[in-house]
Amino acid sequence: MVQAKKQLTEPETPAIFDLNNYLKQQQIIVEQALDQSIAIARPEKIYEAMRYSLLAGGKRLRPILCLATCDLMGGTQAMAMPTACALEMIHTMSLIHDDLPAMDNDDFRRGKPTNHKVYGDDIAILAGDGLLAYAFEYVATQTNNVAPENIIRVVAALGHTVGAAGLVGGQVLDLESEGKLDITAETLSFIHTHKTGALLEASVVCGAILANAESEDIARLSRYAQNIGLAFQIIDDILDITATDEQLGKTAGKDLQAQKATYPSLWGLEKSRLKAQELVDSAIAELSNYGIQAEPLRAIANYIVTRDR
Template identity: 90%
Template sequence: MVQADKKLTEPETSTIFDLNNYLKQQKALVERALDQSIAIARPEKIYEAMRYSLLAGGKRLRPILCLATSDLTGGTLEMAMPTACALEMIHTMSLIHDDLPAMDNDDFRRGKPTNHKVYGDDIAILAGDGLLAYAFEYVATQTKNVNPENIIRVVARLGRTVGAAGLVGGQVLDLESEGKSEITAETLSFIHTHKTGALLEASVVSGAILANASEEHITRLSNYAQNIGLAFQIIDDILDITATDEQLGKTAGKDLQAQKATYPSLWGLEKSQAKAQELVDSAIAQLSIYGAKAEPLRAVAKYIVTRDR
């Protein structure tokens, strides 16, 4: 737990933070925990389908953010890892469902055939449902040495994040906006703040809640997360135009083909990139009081606007 602000105002060091090494180490920890989180049971097919998508790789950015903010605010790896895994389960559910023919109808995800292409639409839907339900069970049963009230706060936060007030609501408005020529920046921001940003924000804030951080720190980290969440989506929109299928691990150009509302279609590529950088700069400003201890979060923010996949 954070005892006083003076612990979080360390002077900056001249050592260059190695983000690649940090992400590699944290991802390895997350991958191991995810592999251990779900065992094959009866009926085998549903567990195989759940594991197929959950263990298909990816950046693991959401669990890594949860672990980073827990560490920043005085928590431990053991306290945060069950929630970190649950966040990836929820994210994976959203990808499985998003790829379905009734949604984005995509054949590839993370360089592999999508879940419904391997197991069929019916099992893919159920695999997503299974991961979502299990995410809440996993937080409730596996989180140790954390104030029970804080566990409840995290569970409630995740529920709101994934429901109609968050991811589901953003997805509905996204679907309703397809093919419409007049989409405002306000509508587009609502879609992505809810569809993408809400889960990134929950990832950051959950780590702090588990560590029993003060409301001041939770608010500051929430502001950081909101900014990187929107920047992340803007760059996603840009990459859908500029990157290849191989870079993305999925079909490029799907947004344009589906006539989706995107930031480049509204502002153009150059202005979209500039807006993403502005958001990242604002996010980094929220970390000023933490000194060198927040370098992982700063580096992640910078990575968001420079990534190519």
């Protein structure tokens, strides 16, 4: 009697998700979209300055999260791409302004001279302003096949994220906390959930809104994003101590020099790493309902605690 082949009676093991390949492919798609999003017009200098920082490279994690979440919730890349580009415009604005002498005063970003080093403080400020304003225009005018009320929800979410209740508020408290020795874990969490985490959360939530996701899915994905957002900043704090200038693409050790409040200064390196892993584990648990379709989001969560730049 001939024994039946195993593959006829046993289900196939799912292929291991290749995050590196996924990120590379998505980066190419995002880079092409960003390049097409802003053309040179008059006055040429401001458009050149905007494009200089927008197209300077980077992980493109925020637009990729937006695209991945929209796809998970049944949407398409086409409907999410304008918002994905807008998220990167807002993120780039925050980097341009963060690098200014009046803020963190850095000479390099993504391995290149910072915007104000190339164009001067005045044009750098205006380039950031231009990118921020255009981000909202781009979502409103370029988004197709999405219900108008959902486009409005995305615009409102982005406005909330970048304002005093989000990124700006976190930046203010971060500046006020420099040099202080009595910063609590609660204050540090507030800074980073607003300064860094808010835009990562918006990336995920906006992707879900564009796909017309149910409110319970948006809440679940929001918790996922809040966890990876805080984990991302904890790892950033660690890398500022342990990584090189070349790895980071910017000056390492800036937080220590500026006497910034960081997780390693509060908890030490090992406890900070453990906390980041706990947050990522909690984030992944929020995806349990979505099966293999959520593998990109799971893999990105794990990437956050294993990255070296």
